[in-house]
Amino acid sequence: MSTRKIYLESLPRDEALSRLLRALDQAGWGPQREVIPTDEALGRITCEPVRARISAPHYNAAAVDGIAVKASDTFGATETAPRILTIGEQAFWVDTGDPLPPGCDAVIMVEHVNLLDDGHHQGARCEILAPVAPWQDVRQIGEDVVATEILLPEGHVIRPQDLGALLAAGILEVPVVRRPRVTFIPTGTEIVEPKADPAEGEIIEFNSRVILSLVREWGGEPVRHPIVRDDYDLIRRAVREAVARSDIVIVNAGSSAGSEDYTVHVLKELGQVLAHGVAVRPGKPVMLGLIDGKPFVGLPGYPVSTWLTADLFVKPLVFRAQGLPVPERETVRASLARRITSPMGVEEFVRVKLGRVGERLVATPISRGAAVITSLVRADGLLVVPADREGIGEGTEVTVELLRPLRDIQETVVVIGSHDTSLDLMGSWLRRKGGYYLSSAHVGSQGGLLALKRGEAHMAGVHLLDTDTGECNTSYVRKYLGRPALLVLLARREQGFIVPKGNPKGIGSFRDLARPDVRFVNRQRGAGTRLLLDFHLRQEGISPEQVQGYRWELFTHLNVAQAVKAGDADTGLGIRSAAQALDLDFVPVAWEEYELCIPAELEEHPGVQAVLSLLRDPEFLKAVEALGGYDCSDSGRIRRV
Amino acid sequence: MSTRKIYLESLPRDEALSRLLRALDQAGWGPQREVIPTDEALGRITCEPVRARISAPHYNAAAVDGIAVKASDTFGATETAPRILTIGEQAFWVDTGDPLPPGCDAVIMVEHVNLLDDGHHQGARCEILAPVAPWQDVRQIGEDVVATEILLPEGHVIRPQDLGALLAAGILEVPVVRRPRVTFIPTGTEIVEPKADPAEGEIIEFNSRVILSLVREWGGEPVRHPIVRDDYDLIRRAVREAVARSDIVIVNAGSSAGSEDYTVHVLKELGQVLAHGVAVRPGKPVMLGLIDGKPFVGLPGYPVSTWLTADLFVKPLVFRAQGLPVPERETVRASLARRITSPMGVEEFVRVKLGRVGERLVATPISRGAAVITSLVRADGLLVVPADREGIGEGTEVTVELLRPLRDIQETVVVIGSHDTSLDLMGSWLRRKGGYYLSSAHVGSQGGLLALKRGEAHMAGVHLLDTDTGECNTSYVRKYLGRPALLVLLARREQGFIVPKGNPKGIGSFRDLARPDVRFVNRQRGAGTRLLLDFHLRQEGISPEQVQGYRWELFTHLNVAQAVKAGDADTGLGIRSAAQALDLDFVPVAWEEYELCIPAELEEHPGVQAVLSLLRDPEFLKAVEALGGYDCSDSGRIRRV
Secondary structure, X not given: OOOOOOOOOOEOHHHHHHHHHHHHHXXXXXXXXXXXXXXXXXXXXXXXXXXXXXXXOOOOEEOOOEEEEOHHHHOOOOOOOOEEEEEOOOEEEEOOOOEOOOOOOEEEEHHXXXXXXXXXXXXXXXXXXXXXXXXXXXXXXXXXXXXXXXXXXXOOEOOHHHHHHHHXXXXXXXXXXXXXXXXXXXXXXXXXXXXXXXXXXOEEOOHHHHHHHHHHHHOOEEEEOOOEOOOHHHHHHHHHHHHHHOOEEEEEOOOOHHHHHHHHHHHHHHOEEEEEOEOEEOOOOOEEEEEOOEEEXXXXXXXXXXXXXXXXXXXXXXHHOOOOOOOOOOEEEEEEOOOEEOOOOOEEEEEEEEEEEOOEEEEEEOOOOOOOOHHHHHOOEEEEEOOOOOEEOOOOEEEEEEOOOHHHHHOEEEEEEOOOOHXXXXXXXXXXXXXXXXXXXXXXXXXHHHHHHOOOOOEEEXXXXXXXXXXXXXXXXXXXXXXXXXXXXXXXXXXXXEEOOOOOOOOOOHHHHHOOOXXXXXXXXXXXXXXXXXXXXXXXXXXXXXXXXXXXXXXXXXXXXXXXXXXXXXXEEEEHHHHHHOOOEEEEEEEEEEEEEEEHHHOOOHHHHHHHHHOOOHHHHHHHHOOOOEEOOOOOOEEEO | OOOOOOOOOOEOHHHHHHHHHHHHHHOOOOOOEEEEEHHHOOOOEEOOOEEOOOOEOOOOEEOOOEEEEOHHHHOOOOOOOOXXXXXXXXXXXXXXXXXXXXXXXXXXXXXXXEEOOOOOOXXXXXXXXXXXXXXXXXXOOOOOEOOOOEEEOOOOEOOHHHHHHHHHOOOOEEEEEOOOEEEEEEEOOOEEOOOOOOOOOOEEOOXXXXXXXXXXXXXXXXXXXXXXXXXXXXXXXXXXXXXHHOOEEEEEOOOOHHHHHHHHHHHHHHOEEEEEOEOEEOOOOOEEEEXXXXXXXXXXXXXXXXXXXHHHHHHHHHHHOOXXXXXXXXXXEEEEOOOEEOOOOOEEEEEEEEEEEOOEEEEEEOOOOOOOOHHHHHOOEEEEEOOOOOEEOOOOEEEEEEOOOHHHHHOEEEEEEOOOOHHHHHHHHHHHHHOOEEEEEEOHHHHHHHHHHOOOOOEEEEOOEOOOOOOEOHHHHHHHHOOOEEEEEEEEEEEEEEEOOOOOOOOOOHHHHHOOOOOEEEEOOOOHHHHHHHHHHHHHOOOHHHOOOOOOEEOOHHHHHHHHHOOOOOEEEEEHHHHHHOOOEEEEEEEEEEXXXXXXXXXXXXXXXXXXXXXXXXXXHHHHHOOOOEEOOOOOOEEEO
């Protein structure tokens, strides 16, 4: 535990990086050369022009199967005055690739050879009906490449075909840029190696795996140091050893401020701090320095911060160490689905989902939590809010750096709305059966209809009870979407109280939620399940204030179930499949219809059609029912609103 | 040697492939599953949806450094009526990532804690000036992912961030698609392992290296069988073993028709021939079959054919074995620089160079020889002439599949024209110093000016003697280009007779070329060197018929030098650096000016500017002079025509 306060700078990103690069230039840090066998050179980068050692072909070779001749022996041959050549004297059988016999300078294809005698033996005669030119059907020495010619320029990434050319030209070893060795030192007393059953307080160390995998993709040679606990001397020793053995050293701070503190002091002792604190979010506390003329990078501990700052500060080093420019990510222009706010003076990197709905590409910001690694799994792109802006307004055209191929994004059906466990399953099936990806975001039923209205999604999952009419969904679609749409039944599903095994608090009805000994966990506003709760509370005459935990909002059924599982709540309202997934008990309250709302103009979209046929696929529906609490007998039913 | 005639089919490519794929489907051939450590899963493909094993975080964790409290203890706190909490009783110091102590449900950041006593010890008191909400600054269990949730869908290529998510969710092993094992059997008695000094008739085996490198890039596991000589039993045994051990078996025919013959008979004996002969060029004699329910591919021997047919027939197998669609290459539209003719009924794959000159992307066909592996090194793209067309006209808009990133192509300066040894050197220097690529094609000086006129190039290398005026280049530029241009001197260079060491035939003047004992090798029509020859022959009153070898045309100085080196010619006219490169002797004839002709409208092009500054770089000019026969004292001189 540390409460020492570190005052971080807030350097602009470009300035921080160029301080480091300038210092490295002065220290003479850069690409190193090594000579490796050509057989192992795939993907490596030439560090100088590579010249052919021998010519290819290295002898005059028959280019076809046939007879090798001296061209001048055939001069004057015509159909009426053929030349007769004798095998073994003026004509010699050759296969493709054979060297020309001495004195020969042309080949006549076997198809054009008229044998006068039976057989191919020495002494057999053949007639030639037309003259051949010198070097006809001969691959002359150096046709492909002449010895001393430059085969590959400097800085060339060696591809499969290049290996062929190198070997053809007699080059068995190639001078290439040595892969820069990058050592990653994870630090933190609370950090443990990956395990399936970590104890409370143990934090699984996976940043090294993520960052070193990136290093490998960038062309570096990753080296992982074992975890070092928060101890100044141990960290210093690890850093010193790593600097001696590597081209780039990364220390990952762990998640405590304490260990970061050690890192900066180690850097001060062993080398020079060039930047500590950069005006980027997430990732501010990044640290850049120089030890023995080599770059040192201290990466912050939260995984999204680690990933982003490695991308911003380690990637340029790995490429510079190979003499290569940093490859730019492909970018697209998209329309921002929701306003983003961001503090002045900080460059903020926002992860977004992208969806092609109609002609528009729409970027929807996702979780901004620096600790949420799955947000990087789900992200399609990165959007930068510049330091001099406080935010970006809804509907603004923005530039998004792609983290996923545009083609895949275009083949994605976007579902925004209520959370349902079966959507994950649908994603896998849709990929396999229909060739489409499914992207789902859980913002509640009302949020889904609004996203649909704004053109951000192809469909919205909705289950909204009209408490006036007792009807489901239709009145809400009219109200929030306001244009013709299809309502397609995904399934009927059972809502109820998710409770611990054995229902220890004996939850049986909505009245129990008002009991002082019952801690409830709620869903967010706009969720269909929240509406269901409010409807029943009103019916029972219970006010929200009477429900302990009414204001504790979670975004998915599974999160609610998890809160019950963990003992943080005694119950929550949710679907049976969530209770079943976490091995909890379930007190049913009502069946409801979970429908997909699809704007009529998108009905013919092939991805939408793929979803519709999945909803008529008995195999898929069986898999949904196996989740528990689903009735798929009417799945695929279409209502037009 | 074999003269047995094999009659090949000429199946359309799609039909051949779908025959094979149908047969494989019937045989139940497809992706195989294996479970591997998550640490080794980068780039692998999930073969089923992967669900979280534990929630992440797996306990309620402090999201900041500060004190953990029970939120309800702070309710009602204000600046005027603060709540006092005692460390160790109602408040507990926590670092980021620490579990919440029992009973706590919120964290107050250290910056907002007012310590009333000195120090952090048990019993110290702190005051709270505002209430905190439950779960404030707490990472709740499952915030990132809830146990049982689908983390990665089926068919997902695992990226660095996915590894992080998997490990965070307690997943130490992942079910993935097993890499399909692809065995490549090189056959041919004349084939040898790569060596630096192959004997005449020995053919270096590099196809296996090229194709297995592709297999690796496509996600397969490459296995190379040692070379098998042309022997039916040996080939049969190798195939049988490979089928038992692999998912896909490739036999490479070597370059002789004989071995191909063995291959098809082996396939007939062990399995079933599905296609032998496909209507593609190059690569017609490809062979597809099935042995023990596994695919067998016989690839033709010429390296470009091997590469192309592997792309057409092996790639789809490797991807299908991973449950993935074949990735499509990026395509661009370009204007065809020269007419291509192609036989009806055959799909022809033409390698092209691409150049962005002004607004146009221009595709220039390069060598169509199936044996020229360097044509694949040089190619920027592939252009398909469909089977139902006899060719494509000059200037036609065509679709080109990219073999090189478009960005690199756009950063390429295109030089078409006369061959000069220093252009290779310029390529390397331009890349390093100016950040541009150089693409050079050798079509002679006149050809270069015509390419410039058609907008295919940024500059043309020219050395054209006006035999009327004795002046160099200017009159030709006016005549062939016909618009304002710059003529920039690259260097003065020495032309002369390239002769074997010691000049055994005593070549001393153009008159010697008419001697009956002198075999000459010429350059192609349109080459400046050819014009120089013709000028001198005319002056000497020698007719071309008197020169033995006048009609033997090679395209570069180095190829001419190589012909002399090999003893196929006694002399040829060329530049000193070519003689020097191959350690030959040189009889000087004349100094000439080799200039780069640049259309005036391209003068400001940054790549052109990069070339111009290179021509003023003393270091570069020194390197050019070191090639031999160059005088760079006026290099960079600009004349406007």
